[in-house]
Amino acid sequence: QRRVRGAMRGYLWVGEKSPVFGYTWQRAWCALKSGMIVIQIPDKGEQRVNLKLCQVKSDAFNIARAFCFTLFSPVKPLILQAQSSQEKENWVMTIHKAIANAIHEIDTKHTIPDNSNSGRDSKTRIKDNIIPLSVLRELQEVPGNMICADCGKKKPTWASFKSGCSDLY
DSSP: OEEETTEEEEEEEEEEEETTTEEEEEEEEEEEETTEEEEEETTTEEEEEEGGGOEEESSOTTOOSTTEEEEEOSSOEEEEEOSSHHHHHHHHHHHHHHHHHHHHHHHHHTEEEEOTTTTSOOEEEEGGGOOOHHHHHHHHTSTTTTBOTTTOOBSOOOOOSSSOOOSOO
16 A cells, blocks of 8 residues: 555455355455546456545445445445555545545635635635536436435435435425
């Protein structure tokens, strides 16, 4: 494992659910850079995941292996296993930061100057707290996003990672 200014790379084990054998595990080269994680499994090619649409959890549910964590992507959750507890925490922390940076990058592209201080420190604010339309469209195109995961209502028009369904659309 190697970390360099927000980028990280190294080997992780990737768990895939098998209908017969529970989980099968393959060693994969993983690289985290510029808001993406690239997972390369020999003979399976490369998988790229855009982190601005993901969440990472420090544990892996129903997995009886040490040092596992879950990356929830729009397509499917990825169960990843590090070689040690410290390595796992490094990956989880770095992925958290990469997700925050990817979201912050979106926010800064959609800011306007806040000149209300008239001459004091110039600040910026998110324009009307609106998510860019391109990001909304990207989220809506993910299979399964046309139904609220919390309450089952069709065609939700907003989402929040931090809270569950408020039943207001």
